[in-house]
Amino acid sequence: MITGAKGRRRIPEIAIVAIIYSISLLAAFLLVRQALQDATGLPDFNRGMTASLLLLLPLALLGIFVTSLLRFFRQLAQGVWGSRLRLKLVVLFLAAIMLAAAPAVLFMSLLTLRAIELPATRTMRDALSAGFELALHYYQTRELTLRNIAETRLPESYARIGANPAALLADLQRFDPAIEALELRIRHRVLDFSGVQAAQTPETPLPGGEAAFLPRLASNDASWARYFIRNIGLTADGQPVSAIVALRYPGELDGGAEQLTAARTGLTTYDGRDQPFALYLVFFVSIVIVPLLTLAMLFALAASDMLLRPISALEGAFRRVKSGQGHSKLLTNQVDESGRLIDEFNSMLDQLDRHRDDELRNEKIGVWRDIARRLAHELRNPLTPIKLSAERVLRRYRNDPATVGDILEKSMIAIVQETSNMENLLSDFQAFARLPEAQKNWLRLADLVGETVLLYSASLPNMQFITSGIPDSIVLKADRGYLKQALSNLITNAADACDSQGRVEIRADLVKTAESRYCRIQLRDNGRGIPPELQDKVFSPYYTTKQQGTGLGLAVVEHVINSHGGSIRLESAIGQGTVFYIDLPIDEAPLPPPPEIGLGSASLPNQPPAGTVTGLPA
Incomplete structure (x- = not known):
């Protein structure tokens, strides 16, 4: 039987699944949004707390789905009334959800995997590697040029020109126009400077060796590679002079190099993940599909309850009518087809009650008519010989009184016998009409x-x-x-x-x-x-x-x-x-063990004594 409690119980289940579904979608959206804004990409499930916690939501929904499915199949195995209709509705709802969601999920998954794997193709890898190697070779070549100029050309020019930074810088630019700054120092003190001010080295301690590259300087539109060389010559008073030469890099080159480095690092990060991106895809698909399946099943069960509740009530009413327990009407506040069906059933009950009352009344009238007819017939049979016997005696008495004794005895015996038959007949009718309750x-x-x-x-x-x-x-x-x-x-x-x-x-x-x-x-x-x-x-x-x-x-x-x-x-x-x-x-009652019970024995006691052994077979 379908009761209202089952339908009310499914409402909180549907609400819980809907809430978890909403939370899952919102959390997944925030996770993807953060991942797209972050250069590091999606977090690993092993280390990402947010993604790991999100795994619990589809697992919880999957648990609700499996629990509802097991409970449903248990009812189906037990033959619970209405379980077959529920099975049909559940299959239809699940099939509708799968047919609607499967193509979209499949196509979107393939497109997503293709879009994610596209940068990782061999051609893209080769292009990024070639560009990166080219940029690296350029930087290495320029640094080698800077080193050669600083170690070879600069001491020669200083020997010819002396401690004149402007003239020295102009002489070095004849070999490479990208030389934009020259700084002369005595120990840690700046002696003189010439060139672009942005390329001037701050007054910081210099390296302890004879020559070394210094950290690059950068501005908005350019950067400079710097090379330090000690003892390029002596001053007029005999003090050793050191120099810092700055070589300019174009700003566009630095920006492109940084992009190549970031792209190459991203590929390396993607290749080095513990989980493939397909795992993330399964995660997001499960967030969408599992709640939909759970909701579809719960909605199917709720729909089956709504359909089966009036049918169950009608089935119970039909059973009561069939067993003769009364024609109790069904109450309903529904205004749909089921409500009209119950109204028609109640109308049918009213008609059945009227027809039954008419049939009972007609049956009673027919029975009494039949009884009267049969009783009249049965009484007329003995009345006929009684009347004939009495008329015979009366006629003999009038015509020949002296011989009336010859027929008087026979006629009286016939009258007594027929009267006795009438009395027996009436006794049978009376006994049948007043059969008392059985005394067992x-x-x-x-x-x-x-x-x-x-x-x-x-x-x-x-x-x-x-x-x-x-x-x-x-x-x-x-x-x-x-x-x-x-x-x-x-x-x-x-x-x-x-x-x-x-x-x-x-x-x-x-x-x-x-x-x-x-x-x-x-x-x-x-x-x-x-x-x-x-x-x-x-x-x-x-x-x-x-x-x-x-x-x-x-x-x-x-x-x-x-x-x-x-x-x-x-x-x-x-x-x-x-x-x-x-x-x-037959009742399970023990038979008292008398020595022997004959044909004329009395009936057994109404309550057999306790503790006696029954003679009934087990």
Whole structure:
């Protein structure tokens, strides 16, 4: 059955998944945005705290999805009502999500991988490496030129020109115009300077060796390589002179070199990651797909609950109507098709109630009419001979009073007999109309059948009664008089069907099923049988095929069996006989161990003593 609790329980589940889904998308967006703004790229899952924490979100959603899936399949295996419709809806929802998301995710993943892997192709690698090597070679060549000029040309020019920086710089620029600054020093003191001011070396301690490259100087549009050389000559007073020569690099060259270095470093970083980018792609895809699958399943289950709730209510109402528990209407506040369906069902119940009341009223009227007709017919049969006998006596008395004694005794005997038949007939009708409730006591079935058969064995000497198929261990809680009357009516009918010269076999067995435990009594005769078209009418009151019958015998039998919570049915074939099957519920009650129970024994106690051993088979 589908209850409102299940539908209410799915609302928080859907809300939780939607919240986690929103958080996952927002966190993934922030992570990608930060990674695109940061030159270092996406963080490793092993070292990136944000990415590592984000892994918990799809894992949590996956746990919710798997839990819901397992719970659903457990209900399906248990055969829970409505689980098959839920399965269809879940498959349809999941298939719709996969068909909608799979192509987009697949194409976007391929494009993303291609876009990420494109800089890492062999051609791009070769181009970047060649450019980097070319730039490196240029810098090395320029530095070698600067070194040669400082170590070779500068001492020669100083020997010719002396301590004149401007003239020395002009002489050096004849070899390379990129020489833009020359600084002369005595020890750590600047002696003189000539050239671009941005290339002048700050007053800092100089290297201790004879010659060395100094750190480059940079400005907005250029940079300078500097080379220090000690003792290029002497001053007029004999002090040694040192020099710093600056060579200019174009600013565009430095910018291109930096870009090449950054690109080459990025490729190296990409190649050196512990995880391939496909792992990140799987991560982002799982953030999108797993919540969608979970939401699809929860929405499918919620939709199935909405569909099944009115159907479940209708199914329960149909079951109650079928079992005769009443026609209780269904209440609904829905205005959709299910609400209209329930309204139609309630309208159908109203019509059924009206038709049932009409049928019951018409049935009662028909029954009373039938009773009146049958009673009038049955009473008219004995009234006719009574009237004829009385008229015969009256006529003899008027015509020949002296001889009235010759017919008086016979006529009076006929009147008394017919009156007795009328009295018996009325007694049968009264007994059937006022059958009291059965008073059940414990009894042994074999003894009851023996007592009943004993009454007929003497009056029907040509009938053969077989009761050996009744185990002594079968004990029932029943009304002895009622059950005996039912068996008597069945035996009487069997004798009539055999013309009092046949065989009647009575046997009993214990039958166990998964729902109940009952005793099945079979009463079989070898009479002429019952025609198929009459078999459905034999238990109807006042239906009979006998000239002197009242039609109440089998109706009483059915009433007695029903009052014990049992059922009766028959199987018959023309020329082969009839079998009546009586199923009576049996209680697990112990049988007290008397020394011996005969045919005329009383019924068993109403409450058997505790601790006795039952004679029923296990």
